Amino acid sequence: DTEVTQTPKHLVMGMTNKKSLKCEQHMGHRAMYWYKQKAKKPPELMFVYSYEKLSINESVPSRFSPECPNSSLLNLHLHALQPEDSALYLCASSQETGTLGLSPLHFGNGTRLTVT
Amino acid sequence: GEDVEQSLFLSVREGDSSVINCTYTDSSSTYLYWYKQEPGAGLQLLTYIFSNMDMKQDQRLTVLLNKKDKHLSLRIADTQTGDSAIYFCAEIPSGGYQKVTFGTGTKLQVIP
Numbered sequence: 001d002t003e004v005t006q007t008p009k010h011l012v013m014g015m016t017n018k019k020s021l022k023c024e025q026h027m028g029h030r031a032m033y034w035y036k037q038k039a040k041k042p043p044e045l046m047f048v049y050s051y052e053k054l055s056i057n058e059s060v061p062s063r064f065s066p067e068c069p070n071s072s073l074l075n076l077h078l079h080a081l082q083p084e085d086s087a088l089y090l091c092a093s094s095q096e097t098g099t100l101g102l103s104p105l106h107f108g109n110g111t112r113l114t115v116t
Numbered sequence: 117g118e119d120v121e122q123s124l125f126l127s128v129r130e131g132d133s134s135v136i137n138c139t140y141t142d143s144s145s146t147y148l149y150w151y152k153q154e155p156g157a158g159l160q161l162l163t164y165i166f167s168n169m170d171m172k173q174d175q176r177l178t179v180l181l182n183k184k185d186k187h188l189s190l191r192i193a194d195t196q197t198g199d200s201a202i203y204f205c206a207e208i209p210s211g212g213y214q215k216v217t218f219g220t221g222t223k224l225q226v227i228p
Contacts, residue, residue: 004158006158031214040221041220041221042204042218042219042220042221043159043218045215045216048214048215050214055214056214056215090158090159092158092159104147104149104161104164105159105161105216106161107151107158107159107160108158109156109157109158110157110158112156
């Protein structure tokens, strides 16, 4: 069982729809991440939140909008997506983002997104 | 930038040992990780090694680190069918503590 919970597990949306992906962790972690993973590829970093503030945006198109309402929750708002945005979207958390501590990423099971 | 390289595919018989290799990019990386991804799931942290270590053993898993060659390997002893998955190595490059760089992934197939 993963300690990072993502909902929904699967999502099919049209290019004009607006939807949101949700992620929750109760490990007291202060860093949360969104990754995008295409089939047979490693995860690619999209966003990092550290202490509820956006610290990294990897030049992600504005049709993806992250939100961190509190230290346990992370959302990814989707609008006007393209078919090539279809992928597995993974949320992760870590205790902190500092270099001195061992702070591995803990992943959720992801949301499988299909854009039609 | 450079990729963290792994061979794409490995097939072993149940009960044999598996060795998955990884060539990473940053000799200053402090921690190196191995993750396992089963179909339809996220990535599960298997083990890690700190850069001042050469070897780490954790039950059936042995991690070997050759810093000179920037080479990392994961040995799984007595491989079981439940070990079938994609394995990713990962590094945290120096100065990029929020950016974990994942390897290209190795698909391990265990034949009963």
